[in-house]
Amino acid sequence: MKRVGKVAALAGLVALLATGCSGDEVLRFGWPVGVTEQAAKMRWLWTWSVIAALVVGVIVWGLIFWSSAFHRRKKNADPTALPRQFQYNVPLELFCVVLPLVMVCVLFFFTATTESQVLDKKPNPDVTVDVVAFQWNWEFDYPAEAKDANGQMIKTIGSSSEIPLLVVPVGKTIQYNLRSTDVIHSFWVPEFNFKRDVFPYPEKNNQDSSFQNTIDRPGSFVGRCAELCGTYHSMMNFEVRALPADEYARYIQLRTQVNPATGLPNTAAEALAALNCGELCTPHAVTTEPFNTDRTAR
Numbered sequence: 236m237k238r239v240g241k242v243a244a245l246a247g248l249v250a251l252l253a254t255g256c257s258g259d260e261v262l263r264f265g266w267p268v269g270v271t272e273q274a275a276k277m278r279w280l281w282t283w284s285v286i287a288a289l290v291v292g293v294i295v296w297g298l299i300f301w302s303s304a305f306h307r308r309k310k311n312a313d314p315t316a317l318p319r320q321f322q323y324n325v326p327l328e329l330f331c332v333v334l335p336l337v338m339v340c341v342l343f344f345f346t347a348t349t350e351s352q353v354l355d356k357k358p359n360p361d362v363t364v365d366v367v368a369f370q371w372n373w374e375f376d377y378p379a380e381a382k383d384a385n386g387q388m389i390k391t392i393g394s395s396s397e398i399p400l401l402v403v404p405v406g407k408t409i410q411y412n413l414r415s416t417d418v419i420h421s422f423w424v425p426e427f428n429f430k431r432d433v434f435p436y437p438e439k440n441n442q443d444s445s446f447q448n449t450i451d452r453p454g455s456f457v458g459r460c461a462e463l464c465g466t467y468h469s470m471m472n473f474e475v476r477a478l479p480a481d482e483y484a485r486y487i488q489l490r491t492q493v494n495p496a497t498g499l500p501n502t503a504a505e506a507l508a509a510l511n512c513g514e515l516c517t518p519h520a521v522t523t524e525p526f527n528t529d530r531t532a533r
């Protein structure tokens with residue numbers, strides 16, 4: 236027994252060290268890293284669900300091991316004799332029905348409360364972005380921000396030289412209003428740990444087409460269309476740039492100003508370049524490419 240214990244401890248240690256996981260990664264149990272407060276809540280649900288599953292698992296594995304190791308048929312036992320029977324044992328059967336029910340209810344309770352926290356909407360979000368999806372591009376409108384030099388709403392649309400850039404502030408409540416102008420698309424930023432279909436007529440489909448989140452760190456994150464929407468679906472990418480709140484305010488200000496080189500209001504990439512905030516503001520993405528409009532290129 237002592238040797239078995241030593242070997243098991245050694246195997247556990249090798250498994251822990253050889254995988255190279257940090258403490259944080261171990262507790263994440265494979266859950267992807269999220270960058271929003273909502274993602275953190277979902278992660279806690281996942282972590283505790285796995286811990287609960289492991290506790291149940293260890294008890295079940297223990298019972299299997301215990302009964303197969305210590306309740307083998309004795310050497311000289313009567314081969315026709317049955318082991319002790321437990322059918323029609325009312326307390327035991329009640330226990331076997333009630334306990335799983337309690338477990339399901341606890342899991343359901345935490346799933347439902349986490350879901351309602353993730354989908355919760357504050358009445359006055361700090362920033363509102365209207366997300367318009369169409370074959371095969373994205374448009375991001377800022378209806379609540381200042382108008383540009385031409386008196387128009389600030390809009391970002393992807394072009395063949397500029398990926399659609401969704402610029403948002405860190406630490407603020409952002410509301411995304413989703414709408415498609417043609418087929419069903421899906422707004423997905425893997426780092427948000429969140430995805431939602433974009434419908435042409437959300438109200439006709441009884442769909443809640445808006446959601447809110449709060450990004451907790453600056454960074455650039457790839458966004459994708461996650462609903463097969465036609466030939467160039469795979470190119471329907473965008474990029475989220477989460478800027479510190481003061482940089483975001485400067486970004487919006489730059490969007491309202493005219494670029495002397497073009498005589499037009501600054502585009503998203505031009506405004507980011509003018510911000511000069513290092514890698515975060517590099518006008519072109521490293522992980523996504525602008526949509527190539529040349530249909531003979533591939």
Ligand SMILES: [Cu+2]
Nearest residue numbers: 420460464471
């Ligand atoms: Cu799409």
